[in-house]
Amino acid sequence: MTDLLHQLHEQLRRPSPALPGRGDTAARWQRLAALTAQNTVLGRLYEAHADAIAITTDLQHPDMVSAGQLWGVWAAEPPSPVLTATRGDAGWTLSGTKPWCSGASLCSHALVTATVTQEPEDDGDGAAQKMFFAVDLTSPGVTPMPDTWHAVGMAASDSGWVSFDQVPAQALGTHADYLDRAGFWHGGIGVAACWYGAARAIAEPLLLRATGPTAAPILRAHAGAAGASLTAGWALLRGAARAIDANPQNLPLAKAQAFAVRTYIDRMAAEVIDRTGRALGPGPLASDPAHAQRVADLSVYIRQSHAETDEAALPAIIAEHGLSWDHLIGDAHGTW
Known part of the structure; x- marks a missing residue:
């Protein structure tokens, strides 16, 4: 794991690859392929970080990812467990559990999807919608859950579940803004x-x-x-x-x-x-x-x-x- 982290942070010190669709997409993918050929988990974690830069740029936050940070993209949405988002006077907070979080104890930040259950008076039917958030994983209340990834393959990617307990988050848009x-x-x-x-x-x-x-x-x-x-x-x-x-x-x-x-x-x-x-x-x-x-x-x-x-x-x-x-x-x- 120490060697993997050294290789990963060495890549983070280099300039990020060109964003897709900006004229040099082949070079971006060549770099991702080369890193994954070097170490499959290294490529997988770096790909997510590079994708986070592209996503936040698309969602009008081009400077969100800073030097020295490692971002994950945690957007799996199985029926359970569920991560929920609540909006209070101080802003959004996340609570619950997010599954399949690559870099669960390695990443400093993550982009996550979460379910917002609206109050009945907001829309008349209490319908749930999903939104997309940026989270600082050093915040209190973020806890990677041990023994939640049992596969031998990709074990070093640290892709277990993460528990959130009223963790502050910044809303970047709806789930559709992320997907569409x-x-x-x-x-x-x-x-x-x-x-x-x-x-x-x-x-x-x-x-x-x-x-x-x-x-x-x-x-x-x-x-x-x-x-x-x-x-x-x-x-x-x-x-x-x-x-x-x-x-x-x-x-x-x-x-x-x-x-x-x-x-x-x-x-x-x-x-x-x-x-x-x-x-x-x-x-x-x-x-x-x-x-x-x-x-x-x-x-x-x-x-x-x-x-x-x-x-x-x-x-x-x-x-x-x-x-x-x-x-x-x-x-x-x-x-x-």
């Missing part, structure tokens, strides 16, 4: 760039072995397939970056691009894990702790994708917004 941005989907592709970087690192021993003079044909076949998939994955990420820079505020297209890219990189990462294991056998998993940890970490990390549910969403987005598949596939085929 092209930048939300640009950030989702940034996560896929991290998946790519981790998959590239996992494939490294396979790709190296395959170029040796005594490499078996089966090993070379697995390496060729994995290498081709990685090549296609990076081409897809670069193409999406160009499209975002050319049309950064097109929300429906950004959403469709995010689902297309994420579903491909998710499947590509799973294929790389599978092919590397099938080609090299149990040796690297049993004797190389860094490789074994990468496999465990990425296997959990890619489950931020919702698999076939996300794949099914893609044609629905195309239909709902009157897009054409050619917006994603391109027109290299000419006119059908």
